[in-house]
Amino acid sequence: MKSVKATVAVVIFSMILIAVLAYVLVSHNKPIQASENYKIVKTWPLARELEEISAITWLSDNTIACVQDEDGLIFIYDLQQSKIIDRINFAGPGDYEGIAVINDDAYVMRSDGRLYKVSRFRESEQKSTSHFQTNFTARNDMESLATDANGNMLLTIPKKKDKNENSKGIYQINPTTEKTSTSPFITIKMNDSLFSRDEQKAVRTRFSPSDIAVHPQTGDFYMIEGIHPKLMVLDREGSVRDIIFLDTKNFAQPEGITITPEGRIFIANEGNAGIATIHEVNIVIDGDIQLTEKQ
Numbered sequence: 380m381k382s383v384k385a386t387v388a389v390v391i392f393s394m395i396l397i398a399v400l401a402y403v404l405v406s407h408n409k410p411i412q413a414s415e416n417y418k419i420v421k422t423w424p425l426a427r428e429l430e431e432i433s434a435i436t437w438l439s440d441n442t443i444a445c446v447q448d449e450d451g452l453i454f455i456y457d458l459q460q461s462k463i464i465d466r467i468n469f470a471g472p473g474d475y476e477g478i479a480v481i482n483d484d485a486y487v488m489r490s491d492g493r494l495y496k497v498s499r500f501r502e503s504e505q506k507s508t509s510h511f512q513t514n515f516t517a518r519n520d521m522e523s524l525a526t527d528a529n530g531n532m533l534l535t536i537p538k539k540k541d542k543n544e545n546s547k548g549i550y551q552i553n554p555t556t557e558k559t560s561t562s563p564f565i566t567i568k569m570n571d572s573l574f575s576r577d578e579q580k581a582v583r584t585r586f587s588p589s590d591i592a593v594h595p596q597t598g599d600f601y602m603i604e605g606i607h608p609k610l611m612v613l614d615r616e617g618s619v620r621d622i623i624f625l626d627t628k629n630f631a632q633p634e635g636i637t638i639t640p641e642g643r644i645f646i647a648n649e650g651n652a653g654i655a656t657i658h659e660v661n662i663v664i665d666g667d668i669q670l671t672e673k674q
Contacts, residue, residue: 415663416621416623416624416662416663417610417623417625417660417661417662417663418660418661418663419629419658419659419660420658420659420660420661421658421659422629422656422657422658422659423456423458423461423656423657423658424654424655424656425456425650425654425655425656425657426462426463428447428454428463429445429447429454429456429463429655430447430649430650430654430655431447431448431449431649431650431655432445432446432447432634432635432647432648432649432650432655432657433446433447433448433475433476433477433522433589433634433635433649434446434475434476434477434478434488434522434523434524434590434634434635434647435456435478435590435635435636435637435645435647435657436478436479436480436525436637437637437638437639437640437645438455438480441457441458441459442455442456442457442458442464443455443456443458443637443645443657444456444478444480444485445478445635445647446475446476446477446478446487447475448474448475448476448490449472449473449474449475450472450475451468451469451470451471451472451473451475451487451495452466452467452468452469453466453467453469453478453485453487453497453500454466454467455467455501456657458657465501467485467497467500467501467503467506469485469487469495469497469500469506469508470487470495470508470510473489474489474490474491475487475488475489475490475495476488476489476490476521476522476523476524476589476634477521477522477523477524477525477535477590478524478635479524479525479526479533480500480526481526481530481531481533481554483498483499483500483501483502484496484497484498484499484500484554485497485500486524486533486554487524488513488521488522488523488524488535489521490517490520490521490522491515491516491517491521492512492513492514492515492516492517492519492521493510493511493512493513494510494511494512494513494524494533494552494557495508495509495510496508496509496510496511496554511557513535513552513559514550514559514561515535515537515559518539518540519537519538519539519540519541520537520538520539520587521535521537521538522538522588522589522590522634523535523536523538523588523589523590523591523602524590524591525590525591525592525593526593527551527593528593528595528598531554532551532552532553532554533551533552533553533554534549534550534551534552534564534591534593534600535549535550535552535591536548536549536550536588536591536602537588538587538588538589539587541563542562546563546566546567547566547567547586547588548562548563548564548565548566548567549563549564549565549566549591549600549617550563550564551564565600565613565616565617566617567586567611567613567617567619586604586611587604587605587606587607588602588603588604588611589603589604589605589606589633589634589635590602590603590633590634590635590636591603591636592636592637592638592644593638594638594642595638595639595640595642596642597614598614598615599612599613599614599615599620600612600613600614600615600617601636601638601644601662602636603625603633603634603635603636603646604633605632605633605634605649608624608625608626608627608630608631608632608633609622609623609624609625610622610623610625610633610636610646610662611623612662612664620664621664623662629648629656629658630646630648630658631648631649631650631651631653632648632649632651633646633647633648633649634647634648634649635647643659644659644660644661644662645657645658645659645660646658646660
């Protein structure tokens, strides 16, 4: 009788142990739930020719300008029609990684730091293309481009090596003078209380921004990373407001981000052996949704 009780006790203990181990393993590997930090509002699967989508920027009337990292084309994507409605050629094949628009002109960043200006890019008869070299090279692997809160300066951040290898900085590019700032406009504060010592080191050595956008309502800087999918939000002074880790199922390789004047946030994802997508997302920081949903 004792042996039976002992056997039952061992079985029960084993079951409890297995359950506890399973819980620990699942909890350890469980990604941050979307409902805690973000919610995907809507998804647009993209055509095959945008499988290598590398950057996006908001235009107007539910249209987004996109580039991909192989062809010198600007794609105009209509969200209401869920399709590409125009293709604008500006250069030959190349690694194009960032796009921004100021007034009627589009700017496209190549990974080696060459910046293309496509004047009057929506007017086929008057369109013209020029380019100039920023202070960055292929060593920096440039992938980001955005306009500042005032909409008249360009912003970029090196994906790889920065001038100061112990930090990451956001630099200004004056589209009129074609000059790049020699020092960062904003420096990510690695000693921010949000980081532990290990996290500070990880951000210095592993944070590889693939795009940047400025929230027009708050002035915060939104930077995404494709290698280790995440969204980092800085305030106007460069202090880290939040780091949001994105699930790899929906964000296999986030490469582009744009924010509308009303605060709608869109993130573009490279196909990465699947279908490329654009997600509209709600981002929650400090318990507040950081966008105004379209009514």
